[in-house]
Amino acid sequence: MKNDVKKSANRKHTIQYDNWGYVFIAPFFVIYIIFSLIPLLTTFIFSLFEYYRVGLLTVGPTFIGLENFKAIFTAGDSLGKYFLNTLIMWVMGFVPQIIISLLLAVWFTNTELNLKGQGFFKTVIYMPNLIMAATFAMLFFTLFSPNGPVNGMIRSIVDKTNETALGLGAAEPMKPIYFFTSTAWTRTLVATMNFLMWYGNTTILLMAGVMGIDNSLFEAARIDGASPSQVFFKVTMPLLLPIFVYVFITSLIGGIQMFDVPQILTNSAGTPDRTTMTIIMKLNNHLQSKNYGPAGAISVLLFAVTGVLSGLVYKITMSKYQNKR
Template identity: 25%
Template sequence: MTTSPLTTRRPVSALKRYWPQYLAISPFYILFLIFGLFPIVFSLYISLHDWDGIGTMKWVGLAQFQYLLSDPRFWNAVSNTFIIWFMSTIPMLFFALVIAVLLHQNIRFKGFYRVAYFMPNVTSMVAMALVFGSVFSDSFGIVNSALKALSLDTVPWLTSDWGIKTTIAVMVIWRFTGYNAIIFLAGLQAISSDVYDAAKMDGAGTARIFAQVTIPMLRPVILFTVITSTIGGLSLFTEPQVLLGNTGGPNESGMTIVLYQYNQAFTQFDFGYGSSIGWALFVIAALFAAINWRLVSERTGTKKWGRTK
């Protein structure tokens, strides 16, 4: 079967016809190729080499990843990251859901409250880390001063293991609660009022409606916030770096995965091992994304409210 000349010339003529449109969108792809795709591929390449960033690369194969699996400092960073994530994500999402439910009610100045709760997310994290460092200071912090006023023992927030983790978790909660509240609020506004009316006609109270109507219908939104909070928690860097420095505090109690990667690459100038840590972080994040995909793809039965005969 032969192909007509008109058919073979069609792609070329289409390219010539729509070249202004292709040219208009080309800057995005060019910038992504230079600053996105190339660094990703190059990081995988240098993870297989021993390189200080200036000298000649030395091929080491998978030796960097083998050392990674037995590196106690890396696993300490993984442990710190997950502990801080657990301490911050659960309270943060709970407070965000409560705030979203309150904002969803018929109250005055809703626009003002939405902006106020979202403001911490757009505030400079470097500046707020300095503020939190002063608030939780062991010697003259406001928190310890309040504890002294109540005749309670002070807490070494920035020099003890759990004090450091708690301080970082509080910073994360403060920054992202309003952001997640806005997402929850958008999900609440997408729920039809007919569903609530049907539930009330069946005699369901406020608590039952919230547990059996609101939460199930918000499930995709909740899963989205959980996975985005997980990715954000795994990439935690600014808070511990500004608050505690590159060392991560005493006994590296605030050393996270990204902070450890930064130290290896830009302090120890071991770019090969730093890239290996980055790819290990990618595998961990991809694992959580796969878990999220599994949860989202499962079909869940939602109770339908309606009048029973």
């Protein structure tokens, strides 16, 4: 009896830590449920309802099934056009981004090159990622406006060339280039901004992947007489594939969700002729007009497309890697 009493007394004074883990992870689940899960489920629900506002009058919510999905495909303003715009601008920015990031990652991690000032260059290439997209867009809008610095430099160079060739005052002043009235130029500017903002982050990720490869593999390849290009394609790239796929998928998701740069650069109009309007910009137009049904339908469709494309990319690129293992 005395032993039982002592054991029960000891239990009362003993702190039980078994359930404290749930207490520490509870904030994450609470925040996730409130700010992510509930809005996600609400979006799915709104996609099946007619729900919008006209002035101060709210219409709905009225259940209409898949009518919102039919409307976004059959309307004169086709959603496919905006998806194509988004895809084109993402590809234009991602291709140079991944090429330059791969080169920088290989150079910075190459022990034979032993580049000096690596810390400085790594900081510089990552700095654009810290600048807000709105600031970047306003900067480019100012630089490439008809009276901006870029037009001023081009005009100065052309005028000096004409003066040299034809004599002083013989040529008329050059007219400014209206960059934002050209589809090619506007898309190029959007892609350039996305490239500048994200190539530093991509470089850091790829560098981490290269540094995770055993250095003895590179040394063995060099001893066997492999050239730098052979080392890159036969050793670095196959072992870097998991990180490369991660970068590709996250960039694809970010590209599909492209919004802030073209929104600010074109003043939310997607000029010229909506050739730079993205899917999220179209979604934002529905939200601004309080038309929650089509907005929900676009969000659900975007969720499905993102999931399918990410799954396909992972399956196609990683199948060979998994088979080799």
